[in-house]
Each structure stands twice: as structure tokens, then as C-alpha cells.
Amino acid sequence: MADKRVYEVLFIVDPNINDEDLARLSDSFQQTITEQGGTITKVENLGRRTLAYEINHRTEGIYVLFEIEGSGREIAELERRMRVSDAVMRFMTVRVDRERKRAEKLRERRTRKAGRRAGVRPVNVAETAEPSES
Amino acid sequence: MSTNFEDQTTDIEQEGTDIVRAVAPAGKTARRIRRRKQCRFCSEKIDLIDYKDVRLLQPFIPERGKIMPRRISGVCAPHQRMLATAIKRARIMALIPFVAD
Numbered sequence: 001m002a003d004k005r006v007y008e009v010l011f012i013v014d015p016n017i018n019d020e021d022l023a024r025l026s027d028s029f030q031q032t033i034t035e036q037g038g039t040i041t042k043v044e045n046l047g048r049r050t051l052a053y054e055i056n057h058r059t060e061g062i063y064v065l066f067e068i069e070g071s072g073r074e075i076a077e078l079e080r081r082m083r084v085s086d087a088v089m090r091f092m093t094v095r096v097d098r099e100r101k102r103a104e105k106l107r108e109r110r111t112r113k114a115g116r117r118a119g120v121r122p123v124n125v126a127e128t129a130e131p132s133e134s
Numbered sequence: 135m136s137t138n139f140e141d142q143t144t145d146i147e148q149e150g151t152d153i154v155r156a157v158a159p160a161g162k163t164a165r166r167i168r169r170r171k172q173c174r175f176c177s178e179k180i181d182l183i184d185y186k187d188v189r190l191l192q193p194f195i196p197e198r199g200k201i202m203p204r205r206i207s208g209v210c211a212p213h214q215r216m217l218a219t220a221i222k223r224a225r226i227m228a229l230i231p232f233v234a235d
Binding site: 010012046049051052053055061063065090092094099100102103104106107110 | 179181182185186223225226227228229230231232
């Protein structure tokens with residue numbers, strides 16, 4: 001549990017909320033996270049969007065994205081708070097650190113492969129000594 | 135059902151069919167040789183398929199709202215897996231429909 005995990009929490013807020021309340025809600029959620037020992041690395045308001053299907057008889061919603069770094073305890077508390085809150089229509093937490101690591105690995109492998117391929121080419125004899133990076 | 139998929143494939147295949155025509159002149163062979171479709175995500179060097187990126191997912195969800203099978207889109211297995219989870223996540227967050235009409 002000591003290792004840091006990165007989470008992405010996307011939630012949809014009732015569109016009838018006013019800007020003030022939205023800010024207050026967002027702040028209170030952020031506070032919950034910091035209280036539980038997590039750190040917020042990104043807060044993004046994705047704005048109003050029409051929903052692909054109705055949720056609670058609403059056809060649109062305000063999307064807010066949090067990026068959180070922590071142990072996972074703060075996520076449990078945040079989710080509990082979101083469940084209780086009437087303004088939050090839906091939320092989803094995705095653990096992204098593993099996926100990002102994997103993407104990083106794939107990218108690395110690709111650049112390595114590209115470097116090798118360039119090295120094999122007979123024209124680049126001089127470059128074979130040190131693998132070129134592109 | 136299959137007709138729905140076919141009109142979707144045309145724009146994805148575009149690059150592939152051009153090459154086929156260059157090899158064998160159009161109209162000569164009755165059945166054109168199916169060239170292996172290139173995985174879009176591999177050729178565009180996309181390592182991470184984000185569920186929030188609806189524009190990226192859109193081509194892989196035909197009108198019905200289903201996930202387009204690999205055999206039609208030509209996406210490679212690792213990318214299809216990523217794509218499938220991304221689509222499922224996007225559905226939960228009402229970014230794309232579970233079923234369209």
C-alpha cells in the first residue's frame with residue numbers, strides 16, 4: 001500500500017446546479033482527498049455535455065475530472081461522499097498508473113524497434129555502432 | 135446487419151484498396167485480393183486509448199452502438215482489447231450510448 005497510485009475520477013454533476021455550488025462541491029471533494037492523505041494533481045472541468053442517454057431524467061450534465069495520487073483510501077471516502085451527494089449523477093474511478101506504464105513500455109519498444117530497423121539498413125553502416133533514436 | 139458494417143469499412147480500408155489497385159488493374163480480377171488491413175492505432179502510434187476521447191472511439195461504434203469486431207476494422211488484438219475497455223468505460227459515463235435507437 002505504500003506505493004503511490006494514480007487515479008482518474010470522472011463525475012457528472014447535475015446541470016441545474018449554479019456555478020457557485022459547483023465550485024463549492026468541487027472544493028469540498030478536493031478537501032476530502034487531501035484530508036485523507038491524497039494529492040490532487042489535476043482538476044479539469046470538461047463542461048456541459050449532452051448525455052448519450054438519460055440519467056436521472058436529465059439529458060445533459062457537467063463533467064468534472066480529478067486526477068488523484070494516493071494510496072486508495074481517499075478514493076473510498078470520495079466515492080462514499082459522491083454516492084451521498086444529490087448533485088453527483090454518476091462517477092467513475094479508473095486507476096491509470098498501470099495503463100500509463102504499459103503505454104510507456106509500448107512506446108519505448110517501438111522506438112527501439114525503429115532504431116534497430118534503421119541500423120540494419122546497409123546505407124547507415126556508420127550508425128550501426130550506436131543505435132540511432134528517432 | 136452486415137450492410138451496416140460494410141459502409142463503415144470503406145473509409146478505413148481506403149489506404150489498403152489503393153495499393154491493391156496499383157498491383158492489379160481495376161476490373162481485371164473479379165475478386166479483388168483482400169489485403170491485410172493495417173491496425174489504425176498501430177499506424178498512428180497510439181499506445182493508450184482514452185475512454186474520454188469520444189472522437190477516437192466513434193469510428194469503432196457503428197450506428198447500433200456495438201463494438202466493431204476486429205475482423206472488420208482490422209485493429210490488432212492488443213489494441214482491440216484496449217478499445218473495448220475504453221468503449222465500455224465511455225458507455226458508463228454516458229459519453230457513448232449502450233444501444234442507439
